[in-house]
Structures are given as C-alpha cells and as structure tokens.
Amino acid sequence: xxxxxxxxxxxxxxxxxxxxxxxxxxxxxxxxxxxxxxxxxxxxxxxxxxxxxxxxxxxxxxxxxxxxxxxxxxxxxxxxxxxxxxxxxxxxxxxxxxxxxxxxxxxxxxxxxxxxxxxxxxxxxxxxxxxxxxxxxxxxxxxxxxxxxxxxxxxxxxxxxxxxxxxxxxxxxxxxxxxxxxxxxxxxxxxxxxxxxxxxxxxxxxxxxxxxxxxxxxxxxxxxxxxxxxxxxxxxxxxxxxxxxxxxxxxxxxxxxxxxxxxxxxxxxxxxxxxxxxxxxxxxxxxxxxxxxxxxxxxxxxxxxxxxxxxxxxxxxxxxxxxxxxxxx
Numbered sequence: 001x002x003x004x005x006x007x008x009x010x011x012x013x014x015x016x017x018x019x020x021x022x023x024x025x026x027x028x029x030x031x032x033x034x035x036x037x038x039x040x041x042x043x044x045x046x047x048x049x050x051x052x053x054x055x056x057x058x059x060x061x062x063x064x065x066x067x068x069x070x071x072x073x074x075x076x077x078x079x080x081x082x083x084x085x086x087x088x089x090x091x092x093x094x095x096x097x098x099x100x101x102x103x104x105x106x107x108x109x110x111x112x113x114x115x116x117x118x119x120x121x122x123x124x125x126x127x128x129x130x131x132x133x134x135x136x137x138x139x140x141x142x143x144x145x146x147x148x149x150x151x152x153x154x155x156x157x158x159x160x161x162x163x164x165x166x167x168x169x170x171x172x173x174x175x176x177x178x179x180x181x182x183x184x185x186x187x188x189x190x191x192x193x194x195x196x197x198x199x200x201x202x203x204x205x206x207x208x209x210x211x212x213x214x215x216x217x218x219x220x221x222x223x224x225x226x227x228x229x230x231x232x233x234x235x236x237x238x239x240x241x242x243x244x245x246x247x248x249x250x251x252x253x254x255x256x257x258x259x260x261x262x263x264x265x266x267x268x269x270x271x272x273x274x275x276x277x278x279x280x281x282x283x284x285x286x287x288x289x290x291x292x293x294x295x296x297x298x299x300x301x302x303x304x305x306x307x308x309x310x311x312x313x314x315x316x317x318x319x320x321x322x323x324x325x326x327x328x329x
Contacts (some may be wrong), residue, residue, distance in 0.1 A: 008038035009084035014171045015135040015218050020047025024088040027053045032139035033164040057096040059073045064108050072111045080119040098147050137221040162222035177218035186225050188212040206234035226304050233262040
C-alpha cells in the first residue's frame with residue numbers, strides 16, 4: 001500500500017468512519033486530485049455515495065474580485081444541502097497559493113462569508129453532535145512547502161509523519177493516541193481552575209461545569225490535543241505569539257493579547273494589525289467592540305503548544321517556553 005492509499009484508508013476508516021449508504025462531500029482544490037482519487041476509491045468500496053467540489057487555481061479570488069455584488073450575496077445551494085443532509089464531509093487543505101487572497105477587498109470577502117452563514121451555522125451544530133462526521137486534513141502542495149521554508153519532499157514527509165502514515169498500522173497508532181489523551185481528559189475533567197505561566201504567557205481561567213474533549217484525529221488529521229471552552233468571563237491575563245500566522249492570505253506576526261473577564265481588552269501585532277482588526281469586525285463583536293477568547297491545549301509529538309482560539313480568526317500558535325501548567329480540582 002503506497003502513502004496515498006494509506007492516507008485514504010486512514011481518512012475513510014478511522015476519521016470519517018464511513019458506512020454503507022453514507023453521503024460524503026469532498027471539498028478541496030484540483031491540486032489534491034491524487035488524494036481525492038484514493039479517498040473516492042476507498043469510500044466507494046465502503047458503500048458511500050461520494051460527491052466532489054474541486055476548486056481550480058485562483059477560483060476563490062476570481063469570485064470575490066470579479067463577481068457582481070448580487071452573486072457575492074448568494075449562498076452556495078449545494079454546500080447548504082450537503083451541510084443539512086450529508087453524513088460525512090472531508091475538507092482537504094491543498095492551496096495553490098497561500099497568499100491568493102492578499103489584496104482582496106476585505107468587505108467583499110465579508111459579504112461572501114455572510115452569504116454562506118446559514119450553512120456554516122448548520123455545519124458547526126452538526127459537527128458538535130457528530131451527526132455530520134467531518135474531517136479536516138491536508139494534502140502537501142508547493143505553496144505550503146515554500147511558506148514553511150522546506151522542499152516539497154521534506155514538507156510532504158513532515159505532513160505524513162504527523163499523520164503517522166509511516167507507522168505499520170496508522171489506525172492502531174491513532175487509537176493509542178486516543179487512549180493516551182483520554183487519560184489526560186479524565187484528569188482535566190476533575191479540575192476547575194487552570195493557570196498557564198511562562199515567558200510569553202500568564203493566563204488564568206475556570207473550566208467549572210465545562211467538558212474537556214479528546215481531539216484524537218477523527219475531526220482533524222493530524223491532531224493531538226485536548227480542548228474545552230472556559231467559563232466566559234473567567235479568562236484573565238496575557239499571551240504573546242512569537243510564531244507567525246497566515247490568515248486569508250495575510251501575514252500576522254508578533255501578536256500580543258491582553259484579556260480581562262473573558263474579553264480581549266487590547267491587542268497588538270508587529271505585522272498585520274490593521275487586517276487583524278478588520279477580521280474582528282468581519283466576524284462581529286459585542287457592543288463594546290471586544291472579541292471573546294477560548295483556550296485550547298495541544299499535545300502533539302514535537303512540543304507542547306498553546307492555542308488561543310479567537311472569534312475572529314484561525315488559531316495562532318505559541319511555541320512553548322517551558323510554561324508552568326497548574327490545575328486545581
């Protein structure tokens with residue numbers, strides 16, 4: 001079995017748990033065609049009806065840049081139907097150009113996102129209760145390798161290693177991850193107060209009455225984290241992200257957040273701050289103009305990392321500087 005066959009087998013059998021009669025939507029770009037072909041093959045053998053939505057190079061930018069305003073405000077009827085009715089959804093990240101949307105009018109991007117808001121709300125409701133079995137994965141592309149400063153071959157190996165595809169039995173390996181992380185979840189679910197303290201972080205929050213969840217590679221491949229939502233008004237402190245991020249084609253670096261009573265009171269970025277503020281506004285804030293903060297803890301092979309999920313954007317990643325992690329029952 002070659003690498004893409006092993007990848008497809010892992011996605012179909014472990015991540016999506018596809019059964020006969022399931023309907024599966026695969027959404028990605030044409031760059032991921034080799035992986036799409038193998039997933040289609042394995043899912044069909046399992047008895048699933050497979051639908052594909054493959055974007056050509058530059059498609060997202062063409063739509064937002066060149067479409068008339070009436071089209072920007074029109075929802076995608078097929079995606080809406082899939083989110084309402086399908087049992088499985090595989091989103092494969094395979095960008096031709098990570099900075100494709102750089103320079104696009106953010107207001108037009110906001111309108112396009114708003115047009116599909118109904119589908120997004122249904123999507124989040126259904127992945128929460130697992131009535132929609134979703135997996136987000138990655139197919140290595142030249143653009144990703146370039147952004148990481150690696151060769152395409154080295155970057156591909158990096159991704160496949162993170163998915164444990166070089167292991168003799170990747171499914172068995174992820175079942176081990178599940179068991180290991182469940183022990184951590186079981187401990188954290190007995191705790192109520194969390195305090196992260198280190199060179200770039202001093203953050204406290206309560207998880208009283210909240211549930212920690214084991215992210216074991218089924219919803220995201222690769223994965224390796226446990227997460228929860230804190231008591232909203234309990235988050236206090238500061239966190240600094242030295243690791244650069246990329247969101248909607250824009251670079252964001254040197255982000256520092258100051259949080260009080262669960263709200264980001266102040267934020268700074270050495271690069272991309274103006275776009276970051278626009279992103280906050282695009283997602284919608286409360287009347288005081290402040291976004292909520294939601295902590296998450298990562299437990300991957302390479303290092304412990306801390307995620308701060310914001311209402312505005314994808315996760316920023318903070319490389320651990322040997323922080324103190326205190327929990328109180």
